[in-house]
Amino acid sequence: MNRDDILRATSMPASSPSYPRGPYRFVRREYLIITYETDPEALRAILPEPLEPAPGNLVYFEWMKMPDSSGFGDYEESGSGAHALYQGEPCNFSIQMYLNDEPPISAGREIWGFPKKWGQPELKVTKDTLTGTLYYDDERVALGTMTYKHRSLHDRLDEVAKGIGGLNVNLKLLPDVDGSMKVAQLVAYRLEDVVVHGAWEGDARLHLIPHVNCRVADLPIRRIAGGRHQVVDFTLPYGRVLHDYLA
Secondary structure, eight states: OOHHHHHHOOSSSTTSOSSOOSOEEEEEEEEEEEEEEOOHHHHHHHSOTTOEEOTTOEEEEEEEEEEEETTTEEEEEEEEEEEEEETTEEEEEEEEEEESOHHHHHHIIIIIOOOEEEOEEEEEEETTEEEEEEEETTEEEEEEEEESSOEEOGGGHHHHHHHHTSEEEEEEEEEOTTSSEEEEEEEEEOOEEEEEEEEEEEOEEEEEOOOTTSOGGGSOOSEEEEEEEEEEEEEEOOOEEEEETTO
16 A cells, blocks of 8 residues: 555545545435523533523533434434524534444544534334433433424525524544544534425424533533434535634
């Protein structure tokens, strides 16, 4: 394997790459998103500067079912994020994510700095209830439920699509070979070519269980703001560096 061969490799291992080059297209990606108000001090502690909490101290916990993802296949994911501000612009900051497929874990961490770990999420309809569960090391750490298609947003799909295309931010941390920090960046990206097949709002409930290695309960639930169910297509492009802590 010569230098040109090495530089043509898409990911490790070079002889059997974990993922191909992007961008990556997701088709009929289904979401359950439960938004809630949390403790302002806990939220401030988890947001990296220069991000600031958005008014209301709102965070969200979500489940995602990806049946058709280019390069990644068919998998499910769950995790939390915060509504934040970057220099006054609204953004979503990814706090932690758990999924059951190796390629998007590797690609997400290595390219965009998604905070991904292995977990066992599941999103399904149980009779009249949209239900999300998350297990970590065989222990249930999260349960989310929402009324199934009670209030359609069919007359607001353009608004839903605009929200999906907003600014998203990750904290990317990669060590060097000596253990020192090689990469410490805020990475920004915007989803593109968004198509909304359907979206619904409804009452929702969320139960988070403390776990030392899956800290989904570290942002306590003060008030449930609402639930959102949506099915969308979009393209995940490469990102850009928003802030470099080592510069």
